[in-house]
Amino acid sequence: xxxxxxxxxxxxxxxxxxxxxxxxxxxxxxxxxxxxxxxxxxxxxxxxxxxxxxxxxxxxxxxxxxxxxxxxxxxxxxxxxxxxxxxxxxxxxxxxxxxxxxxxxxxxxxxxxxxxxxxxxxxxxxxxxxxxxxxxxxxxxxxxxxxxxxxxxxxxxxxxxxxxxxxxxxxxxxxxxxxxxxxxxxxxxxxxxxxxxxxxxxxxxxxxxxxxxxxxxxxxxxxxxxxxxxxxxxxxxxxxxxxxxxxxxxxxxxxxxxxxxxxxxxxxxxxxxxxxxxxxxxxxxxxxxxxxxxxxxxxxxxxxxxxxxxx
Numbered sequence: 001x002x003x004x005x006x007x008x009x010x011x012x013x014x015x016x017x018x019x020x021x022x023x024x025x026x027x028x029x030x031x032x033x034x035x036x037x038x039x040x041x042x043x044x045x046x047x048x049x050x051x052x053x054x055x056x057x058x059x060x061x062x063x064x065x066x067x068x069x070x071x072x073x074x075x076x077x078x079x080x081x082x083x084x085x086x087x088x089x090x091x092x093x094x095x096x097x098x099x100x101x102x103x104x105x106x107x108x109x110x111x112x113x114x115x116x117x118x119x120x121x122x123x124x125x126x127x128x129x130x131x132x133x134x135x136x137x138x139x140x141x142x143x144x145x146x147x148x149x150x151x152x153x154x155x156x157x158x159x160x161x162x163x164x165x166x167x168x169x170x171x172x173x174x175x176x177x178x179x180x181x182x183x184x185x186x187x188x189x190x191x192x193x194x195x196x197x198x199x200x201x202x203x204x205x206x207x208x209x210x211x212x213x214x215x216x217x218x219x220x221x222x223x224x225x226x227x228x229x230x231x232x233x234x235x236x237x238x239x240x241x242x243x244x245x246x247x248x249x250x251x252x253x254x255x256x257x258x259x260x261x262x263x264x265x266x267x268x269x270x271x272x273x274x275x276x277x278x279x280x281x282x283x284x285x286x287x288x289x290x291x292x293x294x295x296x297x298x299x300x301x302x303x304x305x306x307x308x309x310x311x
Contacts, residue, residue, distance in 0.1 A: 003028055007039060009080055010087050011073060029090060036090035037070060042206045046079045048126065049086065052208045053077065055123040055184060062116050065109065065201040066186070067091065091201050095230045096191035102200070103240050107247025109200045110189050110220060114213055114252040117183035121210040125184060128211035130272050131176040138165045138271075141279035148278075148285040154295070164302060165275065168267040175268055178261055180212040187211055189220045192228040214258045214309075218269040220244065221307055222297055226277070226290075233289035234296040238306040245311040254309055263304045270301040 003018040007030060018028040027040040042049050057068050067088040069076045077086035096102050121127060142162045149156040186193075186205040193204040221241060225231040236244060274297050277284065284290040300307065 006080055006085055009074070009078060010039060010076065010085070012037075012039070026085075030087075035070075036092075038067075038088045038090050038203075039085060040088070040206075042077065042084050042086050044084055044206065046077060046084050049077045049084045049206075051124050052206065053086070055125060055208055056186075056205045058123070059113060059116060059205075064112055064116065065197070065199060066113075066205055067201070067203050086206075088203070091195045091197065091203050093195040093197035093201065096194055096196065096200075096228065097230045098225075098232045098240075100240075100243055102196060103236070103243045104247040105196070105200050106189075106191070106194060106220075106224070107244035108250055109194075109202065109247075110185075110217070111248035111251030113185055113189075113202075114183050114216070114248075117185065117213075121182070121184065123184060126209045128182075128187075128209055128215065131172040133169050133172060133271055135166055135169060138162060138169060138275070141165075141275050144279040144282075145275075148282055149291075152285055152291060154285075154291055156298075160302075161298065164267075165271060168264075168271045168301075171264050171268065175212075175261060175264055178257065180214060180257055180261060180265075181255055182210050183213045183216065184208065184210055185213075185216045187216055187219070189216065189224070190226055190228070191224050191231045192226070212265065213252075214254070214262055214265040215269055217248070217309075218262075218266045219273060221266060222269055222274055222300065223277075225293060229289070233292040235293065235300060236307075241307050242311045245309065249311065259309055262309050266304045266307070267301055270297065274301070 007014055012030050020026050021029050025041055030037045030039055044052060053069055056066050059066050060068050070087050070089055077084055139162060142158050146156050146158045186202060186207060187209045188204060188207040193202060194200040195203055225235060278294055
């Protein structure tokens with residue numbers, strides 16, 4: 001369905017077809033006399049979207065800076081065709097730029113979110129269960145990565161990378177059965193999903209799920225700087241990671257098991273999130289900043305010891 005029809009379903013009138021402000025999915029900014037809004041396609045069927053909205057509303061009611069659906073004279077969210085759309089408020093503020101205080105504040109926000117998680121999946125969000133990677137999948141992904149890298153004179157030791165990722169594949173069952181603490185979390189905690197007002201405000205909670213807590217922390221370590229032009233073109237430095245943890249631990253405590261399985265969790269999240277990014281999003285390789293980020297991420301998966309949970 002075109003953008004005009006989507007906006008009309010929510011009561012917004014415009015004469016021209018809106019342009020998405022996000023290249024990978026329909027996200028429209030709507031200007032009105034009183035407020036500005038974001039109309040976006042969410043990844044979830046309507047029933048799952050409604051559960052996610054109840055979860056984020058609960059976060060907001062507990063003082064977390066997170067967008068929730070605006071009150072309209074029509075249903076919000078809505079199923080439109082085969083898709084689900086939601087209207088959020090447009091949050092005005094500044095983008096992340098890698099300053100120390102921004103990193104600490106981001107850590108605090110994620111810690112606050114985790115601290116508010118119930119012990120059970122009371123909002124019935126999707127449960128993380130991605131422990132089925134195989135050696136053939138790794139081999140195919142590494143082959144793609146080598147091909148893309150070669151086009152930009154980016155040296156990848158494919159044999160070494162494949163060997164490492166096969167080791168990570170062989171750790172999956174252990175992680176799955178480890179008894180790690182799960183939390184309810186937006187599970188896409190990256191700088192491009194934050195607006196500083198001046199405190200960080202989470203503007204995209206659509207991936208909310210029930211997931212091992214340290215998997216969510218590991219995602220922040222690896223991809224916090226992904227796809228944001230104002231962020232550094234590399235992962236956190238060890239010093240910046242300490243700042244993030246300093247903020248995080250003001251609200252959330254980690255278990256002994258979290259410490260035991262931390263490095264394996266980082267490696268697994270690389271397999272799940274970063275390998276896919278490097279192998280399946282060919283266009284990213286044309287961006288020098290992304291290539292620099294990939295270089296840093298590969299170094300981390302080879303040796304995550306500089307990024308411990310201690311601070």
